[in-house]
Amino acid sequence: MDVVRAHARDFVQQRLAPAEPENDGKQTPMHGHPAFKAMHATACCCRGCLNKWYHVPLYRELTESEQERIVNLMMAWIRKNQ
Numbered sequence: 732m733d734v735v736r737a738h739a740r741d742f743v744q745q746r747l748a749p750a751e752p753e754n755d756g757k758q759t760p761m762h763g764h765p766a767f768k769a770m771h772a773t774a775c776c777c778r779g780c781l782n783k784w785y786h787v788p789l790y791r792e793l794t795e796s797e798q799e800r801i802v803n804l805m806m807a808w809i810r811k812n813q
């Protein structure tokens with residue numbers, strides 16, 4: 732689980748945290764890593780979904796604590812659904 736969490740952190744940092752992520756809306760594959768499934772299931776797959784479901788503002792970088800909350804949410808989903 733520590734490894735999955737480390738990967739989840741990387742994905743969030745690289746794919747979601749930038750103010751304008753590359754290919755936003757398409758940056759998260761549907762398959763592959765369990766974290767990708769979790770990102771879709773928890774509506775943490777792109778900034779559009781984060782904005783729609785959690786009212787996270789677009790066009791600004793995610794803070795450390797926001798990234799942490801997203802990872803926690805994903806990990807809770809993974810633990811329930813593994």
Ligand SMILES: [Zn+2]
Nearest residue numbers: 756776777780
């Ligand atoms: Zn999305």
